[in-house]
Amino acid sequence: MSRLSIEASTPLCLLQDAGRFGVRHLGVTQGGGLDWRSMSWANWLLGNALDAAVIEITLGGFTVVAEGDCLLALAGADLGAQLDGQALAPWRSFKLRKGQRLQFTQPLLGARAYLAAPGGFDAPKVLGSSATVVREELGGLDGMGRALAKGASLSYSAEAPLLMRELPREQIPDFKSDLPLDVVLGAQIGEFSGQSLFDAFNSAWTLDSRADRMGIRLLGTALQYQGKPMISEGIPLGAVQVPPDGQPIVLLNDRQTIGGYPRLGALTPLALARLAQCLPGATVRLRPVVQDVAHREQVEYLRRFSDR
């Protein structure tokens, strides 16, 4: 029953897990950690289930003080974490002794850090998940969808593992990679003009500052959809939808469940994990990928977590 007390937080510091499933037909969004890969590694470092509840810290501004000895794990962005003033690099488990302070200052590499605790942080499951969705008033510490706030207390109930762990270097995701983001092409792909298809996959896209957990807007050459208006339909995670202004929006975990804008396709989970670590102003490129190839790649990646 080790506890942490939150000394500083922001509306972008949220309790998350893998998200809410089996309820999308009711209009309930998916939610969950935006960089599922880093979140999974944070849990892996402690031998947790990969979907155990973690803290998603976006950009920094989060500080906790230990009220008892804790063993925690950190993965994802380097947000200038300091343990009592000493730099703490991510991708490892670490001890936080009673009275010690863990502070996230500013983004040095990446955008989102994941802090995990043995067995996951304690939180009620609402509709099967603790994922915080502020808009829907679901999840989080009290189940009402609130962001983590100063003064709140975090606890976990599982025994800490005996051994500390560090992620092997070759497994650490490369947040500096400039490889294009893979897009599984969707059904409306043929309804975009030839020029637009060329532009979509051959030009650079800048991440707009208009970005949140629902979606990230990409700025660049406007894309032209020439098909008929669409009737609203289900929207997958990572959908690259193109509204009438031609500027694509990549839809993320807190997206609306149905919508009627045409789509180029959907980013793969690995591409989404990378996008989630990009800051506004960053440039990305898109690359089409066949569904089968993307599927094989994902299944292969997931095998890495089975090495316990």
Place this chain on the structure above:
Amino acid sequence: MKLRVEVVALDCLMVRLFDEIAEANMPWMLAASENLRAAFGAHLIDLVPSYTTLMVHYDLAALSPAQARELIAEALIDLSPNTRTGGKCHVLPVWYDVSVGPELRLLSQRSGLAVEEVIRRHSDREYQVFALGFAPGFAFMGLVEEVLAAPRLNTPRKKVAAGSVGIAERQTAAYPVVSPGGWNLIGRTPAKLFDRERDGYSLMQPGDTVRFEAVSYAEFINLGGDDTPLEAQA
């Protein structure tokens, strides 16, 4: 019906059954939905029905895209419409009043009907729940009479009170929670549309039918309605 299966994502396929919104789609949609749930079993992560489509999100660790397509094909072979009308019939009490339904006057002007007649016509019809989306428990219902149809507001409201009943084109809906919204508001229901303690959570499910029943202010309040004016919530 012209059935197609389309790629939407690494682990999602879209089953497209129709090209137009119609009440006659519903028995087919319900049957397809039931069969798909049975065919995918534990490998189904989510099934997202909309007006003419069903999006199948399956477990990528258990199924390849080819296997998922096979399951879909098996599930939908020999599809016959579900006419057992498994859906529930709901009666939603509504306090129709300009203080909570400011577009009653606009709809009256557009249609040339008196406000009372707009109310009568809206509540004199049985609507079908086509899909849930936008927010938890937000049910897209239709179709409202052509004469009451109206486009969404040019500038959506930043805040629409919970329970607000509105019209957009030939659809009608009630907002489960306070949210932004651009529908033409005509009244307010005291019904709790989404309740995390309720079995199934959402009052309305796709395939259900809904009738609105005009109630007085006193009845609205008695039923637990909140009469906070719109402006006070903005």
